[in-house]
Amino acid sequence: MAHSHSHADGDNSAHDHTHDHTPKVTADSERRIFWVMCLTGGYMILQALGGLLAGSLALIADSGHMLSDTAALGLAWFAFRLASKPADSKRSYGYHRFQILAAFTNGLTLFFIAGWIVIEAIDRLIYPGNVLGGPMLVVACGGLVINIAGFYLLHRGDRENVNMQGALLHVMGDLLGSIAAIAAAVIILFTGWMAADPILSILVAVIILKSAYGLVRRSGHILLEGTPDHLDMELIREKLIAYLPQILDVHHMHAWSLTAEKPIITMHVQTEPSADLETTLRAINVFLLSEFEIDHATVQIEHGNCATGN
Structure with missing residues (x-):
């Protein structure tokens, strides 16, 4: 149903006061984000331990990314919960803008994560360490399975929702991190080239930056009422x-x-x-x-x- 207020010059005017300004929040989107948050947070602990055991920056960086993703997914989930509250006299549009704020915040955190990965990778290139390719490969493969499951759950949801997009980008960054860790582990196992670990970590950081820029740009445009x-x-x-x-x-x-x-x-x-x-x-x-x-x-x-x- 289309909604309008109209005002005519003089005494003739017509008003429609029955409309609701707030779009609906689907329980499906909220549920998908919650389960992906649980999956990400649970495996993050295992991956961090595996990264420390194997001495892999790629795994440690990805687990750090998963930590921020767990928080980001929690923020996105809370935004959906808050958006389901009805509008009132003080907030005639309800709480839906919090979704955009959550997406903007998630985009900014991706910038910091990518920066940290690059700094750590450069340090690892200057001062190389020993990486255990076998344990690294096993942990990275497990992370890939978890991230594919999370990506599938979110990708099947409402992809037009910018809050869902922000959550999806975080999970996609984790997925790319797992792929990079697997590639680095294979290279180390077959060639012994330790630099593969930090170099592929930098590649993932660049991809994350590109996605983060698009998310911040779009959500910022909405917040500025463009x-x-x-x-x-x-x-x-x-x-x-x-x-x-x-x-x-x-x-x-x-x-x-x-x-x-x-x-x-x-x-x-x-x-x-x-x-x-x-x-x-x-x-x-x-x-x-x-x-x-x-x-x-x-x-x-x-x-x-x-x-x-x-």
Whole structure:
């Protein structure tokens, strides 16, 4: 159902006060994040012990990454729990923005993790140590199985949700870390080249940085109430005027996202004086929903000049 407020010049006005600003949080997403958090946290302890035993930076770095991931997944899970709370008079949009804040925080932590891995890897290249390839390979293979299971669980969830994306990127970083550790262990076992361990750790750090940048950029854009990437405001204006002949102009247009899946738009619409208010509003809502998947619009109808200036 499309939602709108409308305000017409003079005494004619129409309001819809029955809508709910808050999008729904699926129990499925919350449940998936919880189980992946348990899997990640449980194996993190085993991998850290295995990394210390084998003397592998790749395993230790990946277990450190898994530690932060457990915290990040916990934050994402808490964000879903909080978002399920209903809106109130002080928070008319509910708590859904906390999901975006959690995603932004998770993205920032990935930067710090990648930086730590690079610093440790450089130190290991300068002062090489002995790595036990056999134990390293066994632990890394176990970590790969756990991370594949976690990645599968999250990948099958709501991939449009930016909070889920943040959790998925953390798990993907763990998965890549396990692959790098396996590759390093195989190289060490067959060639004895110890530098493979820190070099592959740096490669994983670079991949993590790339993913972190995309997550921080997207979640930051939402927090700054930037225009959603898929919405072209000028195109909406042109198509709306062409769609409804009674519309003379559309101005004061603003669009932002409550969450990645919930775009919101406001606009002033100048119509012919003879245009029917209810019919025009209904047509605008149908157009925005069908053409641009916008189901929440606040529309001010004007029959004369814009009261706030055009």
